[in-house]
Amino acid sequence: MMTVITSSPITMSSPSLPHDPPPEAPVRPGDDECCNSGCTYCILDMYQEQRIAYEEKLRAWQERQPTPAKPQQRGA
Structure with a gap:
């Protein structure tokens, strides 16, 4: 039997967000x-259509992402 020892406890300070990976760009x-x-059905035309759809999905994904919290400045 193998025992794993960690140096620091694992804590969860906020609820986990649902898995929301960014969209993948077309090749x-x-x-x-x-x-x-x-x-x-030209491959170049199909690529352009896929690229437009990807950019729309990417913008929507970016809007769903939480905004990073600004670090609080401490008074001197």
Whole structure:
């Protein structure tokens, strides 16, 4: 049996927030991935649409994040 010893106690000073990871950016296609034949579903057009959706999700995610507390200044 293994015993784990910690040097400081673990305390929780505030309730934990729900897991809310940031959205993942779409992967940009390589320069050689477009066939330049005018496809209806061109990979570059699809990437642009995914990028716009990502930026909207990122802005929404940023708005959901708590604002960091400003450090209190102590009087001299």
